[in-house]
Amino acid sequence: DTAVSQTPKYLVTQMGNDKSIKCEQNLGHDTMYWYKQDSKKFLKIMFSYNNKELIINETVPNRFSPKSPDKAHLNLHINSLELGDSAVYFCASSQVSLAGGFGWGTDTQYFGPGTRLTVL
Amino acid sequence: KNEVEQSPQNLTAQEGEFITINCSYSVGISALHWLQQHPGGGIVSLFMLSSGKKKHGRLIATINIQEKHSSLHITASHPRDSAVYICAVASYGGSQGNLIFGKGTKLSVKP
Numbered sequence: 001d002t003a004v005s006q007t008p009k010y011l012v013t014q015m016g017n018d019k020s021i022k023c024e025q026n027l028g029h030d031t032m033y034w035y036k037q038d039s040k041k042f043l044k045i046m047f048s049y050n051n052k053e054l055i056i057n058e059t060v061p062n063r064f065s066p067k068s069p070d071k072a073h074l075n076l077h078i079n080s081l082e083l084g085d086s087a088v089y090f091c092a093s094s095q096v097s098l099a100g101g102f103g104w105g106t107d108t109q110y111f112g113p114g115t116r117l118t119v120l
Numbered sequence: 121k122n123e124v125e126q127s128p129q130n131l132t133a134q135e136g137e138f139i140t141i142n143c144s145y146s147v148g149i150s151a152l153h154w155l156q157q158h159p160g161g162g163i164v165s166l167f168m169l170s171s172g173k174k175k176h177g178r179l180i181a182t183i184n185i186q187e188k189h190s191s192l193h194i195t196a197s198h199p200r201d202s203a204v205y206i207c208a209v210a211s212y213g214g215s216q217g218n219l220i221f222g223k224g225t226k227l228s229v230k231p
Contacts, residue, residue: 043206043221090163109153111163
């Protein structure tokens, strides 16, 4: 049973297109995250959702819009794709609830396999 | 200067060697994570610690909060330990906090 799954695994698309990446976790966790890993393998957090509520939104262009239909899903929608969006995107989840803003990053995170996005 | 610095950037070892990877940070933290990224790209959380020392199999992680420094040790290294090891800190920041990553240490263990 896959704990954190992402689809698709690979995504190749043209500049200007709109695309979505889906993430699902079956661990019953309260918090989910999206990370971006650039070509130099540097990881950076993009968003965090806690119980379907946006908790963290780092400096990310508003072309990126996360959507959490329920606690087990956090999808990433990207509008008007640009060359610089090419990267590997990782979804992750953790048990800790971030109610009140405390507890961030203080629980083990479980990562999905990643989605390699290539914008041509 | 990055808020999380790892050293060395690259490390090559012979099978059986004792390995140490270092992580220094410059912000106040609530926790520090060590992650392993396999050559295939998958990321696994190895440790999360806020004080002292943790051990799992041949892996040991230590943290010194006063010195803002953590080390990851691998005893009796094996080629299957070849991976990128990433340090990340959960820092105090704004009202929500932040998770800041080091650039990783690429470890290659030769048989």
